[in-house]
Amino acid sequence: MAQDEPLDATTIVGASNVPKAKIYEVLNRLIDKGIVLTTMDGKKKLYMAVDLQTVIHKIKLDFENDIEALKQYKIKRTFTDEHIWTLKDESSIASNIEQLLEEADSSILFLAWNESMERYRELLEKKERQGVYVEVLAVGGLESSLTRQYSLIPLLDAPEPSQLLIVDHMYLLFAGVEHESWKAIKTMSKPIVKAMTDYFYHDVALTQITKKYGEQLLQDEEMERLLTRLIY
Template identity: 80%
Template sequence: MLQKFGFTQYESQVYEAIFAQEEPLDASSIVNHSNVPKAKIYEVLNRLIDKGIVLTTMHGKKKLYTAVDLQSIILKIRADFEKDIEELKTYKIKRTFTDEHIWTLKDETSIGSNIEQLIEEADSSILFLAWNEKMENYRTLLEQKEQQGVHVEVLSVGGLETSLTHKYALIPILDKLEPLQLLIVDHSYLLFAGMEHDSWKAIKTMSKPIVKAMTDYFYHDIALTQITKKYGDQLLQDEEISKLLARLIY
């Protein structure tokens, strides 16, 4: 019975043998009722005692054993499982190598899940560029990471209401902009997503040259955002500069 919940066959046999009796049993009686070898009985009993599902007491010179009721075991198993789940949520396995491959993603939901995972696992820094409706999906998580001490910088196309310290808002001055998402985490992990034939597609990589180039791209966009915010009207009056801006995301 208990084998389904991580107990060994012998542990399950011993527990059932004790539980089935109305009175406490000594080790010899447990051997007879459980069919567990005598040489193993004390080892198994001690494990069950350590797990908190068998109790022991002394009766004269004899040690007796009794079983915890099933309802208590169910509550214990549930509590242990929920604790393990919470620990698993915070468990991190850090890569000890650099993966230079460029991986592709083609599903919008998968791209979103990867973005969320990368943000959650960030230790030192997050750079994120996205349209405001996309960035809103991660706003709360980004704010939490900043509160945890992670350096967060975001550039939101269309603006974003957020408590983040380092936030920049690009209000487009040209009509046609192609949506994209750029996430760089810990100066090591990159995800870049854009639209192709009305579908989201992305690349994900740890390639250092690409991460470095896209980090420069991120700050290039922040610089242009601040420049156009201050001098946009003047710049658009210059035909040559206006054409150059039109070739960028602006």
């Protein structure tokens, strides 16, 4: 049918591998999908394929619409999954972080190096505008409109980057670099979520203490060593 002239069903049967008994069923499906046109020529029904570029454009639009629908589809767990799930691959970890941020209803706690956090800055700002409580600690600093943000400037050469995300006091993702590859764990385990929430605020407190009293504290070598170990 991929030609400029309209054809009737009998001609299409002869030019295709579709059985005569099935031809109208197949044609009707193609019409419903919007890739075959139909008209009447007297008492004869004629069919003609839509232009190929139009079909390609339609398929592309349908695919993009399906992707958007999937993005909007949310599954909220009705149970607590105590398992600790492992993730590998930086792009997979980034996708999980973005999904958790998108689905946050009440709160977001996020600790990350500034290069990583910048990727999610606009999304974090959007969630705060929507009424979600957002609190972030950016190692290396971050320029944003967030109300509750803290910047930790490394005292010495910083270790490998890591990311800690806690959403709605329920969902946790912790990622770090091991042997030059990103790895992560993801869990809803209440003891782990609570422990890592304490860890987040432990680092926030140390960041503020260092910011306010850093010069005095770092004059003492032992205190400098302890602060460096505690923060990292």
